[in-house]
Amino acid sequence: MNSSQRNAAQRSNPSEVSIAGYLIRRLQDYGIADCFGIPGDYVLAFYSLLEESPINVIGCTREDCAGFAADAYARVHGMGAVCVTYCVGGLSVCNSIAGAYAEKSPVVMLTGSPGLNERVNNPLLHHKVRDFRTQLDVFDKLCIASTELNDPLTAFSEIDRVLDACHRFKRPVYIDIPRDMVHVVPAVSHSYRRPVSNDDQLALEEAVRESIDRLTKAERPLIIAGVEIHRFGLQELVLQLAEQASIPMAATILGKSVIRETHPLFIGLYEGAIGKAEVTEYVESSDCILLLGTFMTDINLGIYTAKLDVKNCIYATSEQLQISYHHFPRVPLDQFLQKLIDAKPNVTRRPIPTDLHIKAPLAPDIEAEAPLRVSRIIAHLNAKLDSDTIVIADIGDSLFAATELVIHDSTDFLSPAYYTSMGFSVPASLGACTARPNDRVVVICGDGAFQMTGQEMSTLIAQGHSPILIVLDNHGYGTERMLQQGNWNYNEIHAWNFHLLPLIYNGGRGYLATNEIEFCDALDEAWNDRTQLHLIHAKIAEGDASQTLLRLAERLGKRVDNT
Ligand SMILES: Cc1ncc(C[n+]2csc(CCOP(=O)(O)OP(=O)(O)O)c2C)c(N)n1
């Protein structure tokens, strides 16, 4: 469409809503109240409309950080958005969007691009990589749906299609608005129509019959809840099913906190051979395991040490339903759960041994002069957690050690535990603080991961948030050291005085802790002050690591060296 056709379309428009106006309105329909990003000339026209809208625009220090913030916001809030400029901004968000895809986080990636009228004769415009579609092609691979809003006649329905996909599949989507399309008012009268569902009711009924039959015959039934239960807002249904039939529940590491961990039916995280032996034994001796919304990833399955017999499993996710070796197509997870509840199965009550009962832990005694150990940091933190705390763990021993934390409320633990991209936690805390400003957010981050994206603490300070950032400093890539024999220079990193960063970033308070008493003092002071950000630089004893990391290293190490 050339510019005179576009102008004609604009004149005959009955609705008077521009493409950008419609997009901004639809984002709000999905509850998106905040958007993270960095502007640039190709997206400035859209950015100013966004800033004038009720959506709160939060400028970040890096685009990948904006992507992580939007991802965490989506995990906590339901759907999130990031808005960046063409290629130099957009391509920096690839890794964050890839993580959101892999871990099912519904993020809307918004970007501007050169105007259609600027693209004639293929000029060498700044930021262009190969051709004008390069960025679109890249995100087409990383997102569940993508669109370039290059046609006023289809722009509104394209926006609906792509946002529906984000909401429905809980995966990221990409919307590109060429800068000369921002103010275009399409000549269409448009009203939103819900997509038609293609659910198979007969398959649903048969799957429920077979599941009930198995559950009622089972002597040791069990539920393993996964991350999708949170993403699709199905926690209440899972709890109802478990409680009415007294079925014990475990969770996967990616699904940690899907179920409140102090729930009397909760027995812990199932991680195959890298998890706690008592939990592993209890789970693997079950004769009917309801795997609900779990991803069968290597880390979730304890680097494939999990011993779950397919014959005993009912494996239900938003994408598939398999009972033993039987596959049931197009069965919606929520309806499957609801029908199981409605059937009120008469299930054998399996006792939970006392050593699997999880209680909110008490504060351990402080070993005053003892060098700092990761397990002790976690024990002291554990005693502080309450239902208003959100914990975000980065990749490395931060995640492995944090599996020991007892999370008091559902969805209060965030970590990229499948995609495992370092650098998630600090920017993610910006997303979590924005989504839940009244909750206390605690970040556990390795020194290596902090050096990647820790500068986003600047935005946390600028926005007036007061998270507690704990940097576990083992002077390098501790996890990698554990995975390979020998001392390799590439696992050493330059030492930073992390506790001095609040001075640089112009806000917040820093603490250096080299022993337990210093750590506990710092944690107490940070906990009692909600007026500012706190950064605790925790120097870990030489060679120390969590038990989970040690067990993981034993398993994964064999694969790294191919032995
Ligand atoms: C973005 C990214 N780059 C590299 C890796 C590979 N990797 C996994 S763990 C790790 C070391 C993490 O170091 P640190 O953050 O200090 O945590 P530690 O292992 O020392 O607890 C590395 C480099 C990764 N997962 N993500």
Ligand SMILES: [Mg+2]
């Ligand atoms: Mg480290």
